[in-house]
Amino acid sequence: DFLEAINEVKPAFGASTGDLERCRLNGMVDCGVRHEHIKQRTMLLAEQVKLSKGSPLLTCLLEGPSSSGKTAMAATVGICSDFPYVKIVSAESMIGLGESTKCAHIVKVFEDAYRSPLSIIILDDIERLVEYVAIGPRFSNIISQTLMVLLKRLPPLGKKLLVIGTTSEVGFLDSIGIRDTFSVTYNVPTLKTEDARKVLQQLNVFSEDDIDSAAEALDDMPIKKVYMLIEMAAQGEHGGKSEAIYSGKEKIDISHFYDCLQDIVRY
Amino acid sequence: DFLEAINEVKPAFGASTGDLERCRLNGMVDCGVRHEHIKQRTMLLAEQVKLSKGSPLLTCLLEGPSSSGKTAMAATVGICSDFPYVKIVSAESMIGLGESTKCAHIVKVFEDAYRSPLSIIILDDIERLVEYVAIGPRFSNIISQTLMVLLKRLPPLGKKLLVIGTTSEVGFLDSIGIRDTFSVTYNVPTLKTEDARKVLQQLNVFSEDDIDSAAEALDDMPIKKVYMLIEMAAQGEHGGKSEAIYSGKEKIDISHFYDCLQDIVRY
Amino acid sequence: DFLEAINEVKPAFGASTGDLERCRLNGMVDCGVRHEHIKQRTMLLAEQVKLSKGSPLLTCLLEGPSSSGKTAMAATVGICSDFPYVKIVSAESMIGLGESTKCAHIVKVFEDAYRSPLSIIILDDIERLVEYVAIGPRFSNIISQTLMVLLKRLPPLGKKLLVIGTTSEVGFLDSIGIRDTFSVTYNVPTLKTEDARKVLQQLNVFSEDDIDSAAEALDDMPIKKVYMLIEMAAQGEHGGKSEAIYSGKEKIDISHFYDCLQDIVRY
Amino acid sequence: DFLEAINEVKPAFGASTGDLERCRLNGMVDCGVRHEHIKQRTMLLAEQVKLSKGSPLLTCLLEGPSSSGKTAMAATVGICSDFPYVKIVSAESMIGLGESTKCAHIVKVFEDAYRSPLSIIILDDIERLVEYVAIGPRFSNIISQTLMVLLKRLPPLGKKLLVIGTTSEVGFLDSIGIRDTFSVTYNVPTLKTEDARKVLQQLNVFSEDDIDSAAEALDDMPIKKVYMLIEMAAQGEHGGKSEAIYSGKEKIDISHFYDCLQDIVRY
Amino acid sequence: DFLEAINEVKPAFGASTGDLERCRLNGMVDCGVRHEHIKQRTMLLAEQVKLSKGSPLLTCLLEGPSSSGKTAMAATVGICSDFPYVKIVSAESMIGLGESTKCAHIVKVFEDAYRSPLSIIILDDIERLVEYVAIGPRFSNIISQTLMVLLKRLPPLGKKLLVIGTTSEVGFLDSIGIRDTFSVTYNVPTLKTEDARKVLQQLNVFSEDDIDSAAEALDDMPIKKVYMLIEMAAQGEHGGKSEAIYSGKEKIDISHFYDCLQDIVRY
Amino acid sequence: DFLEAINEVKPAFGASTGDLERCRLNGMVDCGVRHEHIKQRTMLLAEQVKLSKGSPLLTCLLEGPSSSGKTAMAATVGICSDFPYVKIVSAESMIGLGESTKCAHIVKVFEDAYRSPLSIIILDDIERLVEYVAIGPRFSNIISQTLMVLLKRLPPLGKKLLVIGTTSEVGFLDSIGIRDTFSVTYNVPTLKTEDARKVLQQLNVFSEDDIDSAAEALDDMPIKKVYMLIEMAAQGEHGGKSEAIYSGKEKIDISHFYDCLQDIVRY
């Protein structure tokens, strides 16, 4: 029935294929040289897989703290490559499915890729795919084993495949041996003060005087939290200010900005 | 069958929708500045989600000791917002259901919310939703994974969603990674002496002379226990006094009040 | 099928309803002031639930060493209250049932109570209801979760419910969080020498001279063991004496009494 | 289906009822004063249950090292009492059955006993009934819970029941709380030198000169091993001697007896 | 269905009955006095069971390091006894069966034996029968319990049974209590230098000069490994020599023999 | 149904039979004396099994670090032997199957082999076959037990079988006792500097001047990683160079080579 399951699997709870743009909801800004370098290298792997004769399969892991922009980067590579088959495998499209149905779903994506001459598969949030939880720890061994085998199984003759994984639990992936099955691993970091300054300049919501101290306060924060925090601060203490700020008429009040920052980092 | 299950799920053992008022059985009194501040901030999040373009999904966790008024506060925000869809997800309406039926039930609430332009979902007593027990510890990983994915899944384009969670086991939620998926966390505290005094003044069941020492005795007690204790004391040592006290004809005997306090705190 | 199960549950292996008298097989003697005090307080809770408007649900836990008379006391309160619905939930009537059938059974008792204006439910030997065993430890999490939710779920508007739990494993109930869900906890103790003397005087099976030393030997023994020991001793060393003793014609031989005591306490 | 199961249970792999004699295959010899004392006391319990009005249920545990004669003693009490219903519950008649079928089987035996005015149930080798194994440790919690409830459940009005349990793992029974549910516990010991001498004299297979040293060598050995060892030694070093020895024509060669002893105790 | 299962069980993957000869593939050589002594004693047990009236069931465990010849010895006793029913129970004939089917299979062998006046059952590699693995450790408790009960269950009146078990994990059998259920245990050892010399002399594949040093090198090796090593060495460094050596035309090159030894013992 | 399962098993997700060449995608280069020695010895075992009368079953384990060339070597022996039946058992062809279906699959391969006079079975990546993961650790005991029995079960009279296993988790195989069931174990190592130099000379992609320092940098790297690294480096910093390099027109830029090396070893 596993075999049947494979053929019957249809995307549930929203289609995951083609959702790459959804992963970059706010567009992409320049997040500094380290983000840029990793993107370049991952693009090169796509080219290697396309041209090489000896490497029909390459696998690359993007790891880093929560919200640091891993998924957005993987989606960007997927979009910028001109590969005919690019698919994202995400826990979001498999909510509530049993372990073996999830396996069937994942295998199906690989089987589909094997039919295309050039493919990219994004395994998004691998710890979520394997249902990892730190207590225990617990995770689905069935899904883990499936991933470990798929990450080493060569595509059929003449087909090429690049797999990009993302995770914020690289230590766990290491301990179950999944990290080892990737050819290369890159670390997608949080923003340093200079990265944050660059981002704030592009967003243009602080007055010139405040931008340096704001950037300093954001040191070591992941990009997604930076966006969320700025939205909170843009509302103003009593709400209703955000339109004025995004349209450039007003700037964010720096002391209210610090207040919001506390709500987020207190814990 | 999970998919079917989702469509077949009907509220069991009493409807949870619209039950928000039930969570504030005794009306709401003023519990001091800290409670007030948190309520304001949570209301602001509701506004942010309504107005913002970049944050279609915000998530907020109210944590604090047992009986401190978390559920009542979440219900209050739900009632005071003018959102068309406000639903509370509680273990009370899912007693005796299996793990995956519970998942289906929860997913269904989110799917329904995705169809409304503006929604609030209250995940009440998350440790109870995931069937947590400290020994082991044990909990349902299936439900945990479902919550973690739902708490990060964006609603469809144009829809907005605020999720408010409550818990008295924030340490546990932290250790399985659920707390991290919330954008903001607020701590709903027990009453300090001055908060308790404010509450007692509003209830008006002690004589002026006793109110200070009574408030002091209640220091660090959660609001719900304060109510329960006053009801016990209002009965008098041999019962039958409560009507006289609530109608204002008599006051609570302070030494009987201390007796009752002992029954409750002895352990 | 859980829902069906609930409607199909019928008491198995003997009806538990109305069995309250069965729990006090030997009638009730006066066991000393501490037992008396707890009984009074529990009776007051019954009155509070009946009269109060703010407390439609009160929950009280009677804990104490094995055989100390907890079940008999809970049954006594149930009998003495004039509540229309009093039911005991005991593992004895659920032998051999699966975990979820037990849940259904328990839920059914609560659902029935919700239909009566005034109810008492006795959850007897909670550690046995949740199938607790110290090694592991093991217990049924499904039943535990069900109890925890039921112990906090308010009855419908206008209905009142007092739940009395009993347990000899309060430490365990504490560690899984069930003890916390009770409003009040009382400790039902073993007999002290003076309590034992009082009991022996009522039974009148020792000669005046022996009663003091016998009472001393019984110090710290639970009431049920006291009864059992006296029955053993009443038989005499070679059997056949008990009738003479209970009819008052003879007294228990104190040295044979000590012999029997040894058989019981050696381990 | 549990209820059906109960009615369908028939003794499998040999009928256990009436098998009491089978437990005393070699007849009974006098094993010394300690064995005798325990037998007397257990007989008295049978009388107590028969005559008493307040103790319709008594429970007694015979514990001791492997092969010390516990089962034989329980069977002897069962045979010597003139109770109309005496049944032995043993793992031998439930080989290969699932846990809940075993429960049903055990419950059935109790239900049958409840229909007889006077009954004895022997729970033989309780650790085997609950499928105990020291590693883990593992055991069947379902069966344990069933036993714990049955050991405290009163028979219907007017019926009397004595339960005799046997075990060689009293530490385990203690740790899961089963030992505590027994009213009394007796320890059935191995043979001391003087007990062994008494047994050897009755068997009459050693020469007068050897009997003392042989008895000394047997110090602290359980009765069943003594029998087995004597059978081995009676064969002689090259076999074929046993008939001569049992018929009294020859005596056991003491040095060959020591050889055999070594084979048994080496480990 | 267990009862049905028992009747339906047929030997799968090759018949185990009558396979005794298969366990002694290379015939039997003289392995030294210790092996001989154990064989004698085990033969005596077979006689005891045949003649004795008090011991209708004897059980004997052959334990020792892997490959030391335990199975071969058990098979030899089975062949040399003139018992009408001799059966070997081995994991080889139960590959892939579920735990309870394996139980049914084993029970069936005992039930069959109970119908024969004189039987020998060989429980080969008990740790494999109970699916033991050191990590955890894990094993089948269902099968373990079944074995423990079968090893103590008396055959019907008039029937006699000798059970011979083999194992290389006596420590494990001890810790789960199976070793204790055996009447006697014998240790089948590896070869000492003098045993190895005896074996080499019988095989006659070394030159007179080499036989002593070869025997020394084989000290503490189990018999099966000795055979395997000699076969490797007999091939010669480049293969093709074995026929010459076994026909006696050539002798094994001692330095190549040392090479092969290293391949085997390096780990 | 296990028996049926065995007959129904067909290779899924690509045929594994005949795939031996697939395991040596890039052809074979000379990897140094140690690799060569192991290959020779394994070939000798194939000959021993073919000629010997006493060893119808030989088993050999190739263990070593990940990517060191174990599978390629096993495939080479399989190809170079002239055995009529050579089959590889790999997790790749069993993705998503349940444990017992995997067992059935593996048993089927052995059953097929038993019908051929001369067979080789390659058990590739045994830790993957038994679904091993270090956390826990977890693995399939059913599959482990099946392998342990199959590795000792003799083929039918007249049939010969060589089993070659591969693993990069020899410690784990040791701890569950699988390693012990193999007759011989060989360690397939990473490349030392001199081995790497030999490989680089054969590939001819570095200038004469760079080859020594490149080989030194590759010390202790497994062969597969060496190939992968050279492919990365051959692309050049901005891609597009690989054709020029493989055709011999250009050489790899040594500093870019060091850059790529860092990407791979940083973690």
Ligand SMILES: Nc1ncnc2c1ncn2[C@@H]1O[C@H](COP(=O)(O)OP(=O)(O)OP(=O)(O)O)[C@@H](O)[C@H]1O
């Ligand atoms: N370079 C960027 N420029 C602008 N926005 C970005 C950039 N990188 C990420 N973001 C924004 O941050 C949001 C979250 O980032 P993303 O989900 O990729 O992080 P993540 O590392 O995958 O987080 P998680 O650990 O939760 O999976 C996205 O909505 C995206 O729009």
Ligand SMILES: Nc1ncnc2c1ncn2[C@@H]1O[C@H](COP(=O)(O)OP(=O)(O)OP(=O)(O)O)[C@@H](O)[C@H]1O
């Ligand atoms: N501000 C308030 N004014 C008056 N009553 C309040 C207030 N807050 C809480 N209560 C009362 O306290 C009771 C319990 O509070 P609530 O259930 O919200 O606490 P909680 O923190 O959710 O407890 P738990 O940890 O058990 O979930 C409610 O019945 C409510 O009426």
Ligand SMILES: Nc1ncnc2c1ncn2[C@@H]1O[C@H](COP(=O)(O)OP(=O)(O)OP(=O)(O)O)[C@@H](O)[C@H]1O
């Ligand atoms: N006050 C009393 N007067 C007379 N008999 C009593 C009294 N209390 C208890 N008993 C007797 O003791 C017996 C057992 O007491 P009970 O079962 O209530 O104890 P328990 O604490 O519930 O024990 P357990 O821990 O086993 O549940 C009852 O049969 C009852 O008749």
Ligand SMILES: Nc1ncnc2c1ncn2[C@@H]1O[C@H](COP(=O)(O)OP(=O)(O)OP(=O)(O)O)[C@@H](O)[C@H]1O
């Ligand atoms: N007093 C006795 N006189 C003669 N034989 C006895 C006596 N007691 C026990 N035996 C013999 O010893 C044998 C085994 O004793 P029994 O099975 O009762 O021991 P046990 O303590 O139940 O052992 P286990 O721990 O294995 O259950 C019986 O066959 C019985 O015949």
Ligand SMILES: Nc1ncnc2c1ncn2[C@@H]1O[C@H](COP(=O)(O)OP(=O)(O)OP(=O)(O)O)[C@@H](O)[C@H]1O
């Ligand atoms: N005395 C002997 N003479 C000749 N060959 C022997 C002798 N004993 C054992 N062997 C040979 O050794 C081989 C293996 O021995 P056997 O299988 O009995 O060992 P074992 O102790 O059961 O091993 P394991 O621990 O693997 O079960 C058999 O094929 C048998 O032919």
Ligand SMILES: Nc1ncnc2c1ncn2[C@@H]1O[C@H](COP(=O)(O)OP(=O)(O)OP(=O)(O)O)[C@@H](O)[C@H]1O
């Ligand atoms: N001697 C060799 N010459 C050329 N290429 C080789 C050689 N050995 C291995 N390779 C190449 O290395 C690749 C991987 O080696 P292989 O899969 O055999 O390693 P492994 O030790 O089995 O790895 P794993 O631990 O991942 O199973 C193969 O594609 C093969 O082409």
Ligand SMILES: [Mg+2]
């Ligand atoms: Mg992500």
Ligand SMILES: [Mg+2]
């Ligand atoms: Mg709450």
Ligand SMILES: [Mg+2]
């Ligand atoms: Mg009780």
Ligand SMILES: [Mg+2]
């Ligand atoms: Mg016994």
Ligand SMILES: [Mg+2]
């Ligand atoms: Mg063997």
Ligand SMILES: [Mg+2]
């Ligand atoms: Mg490999």
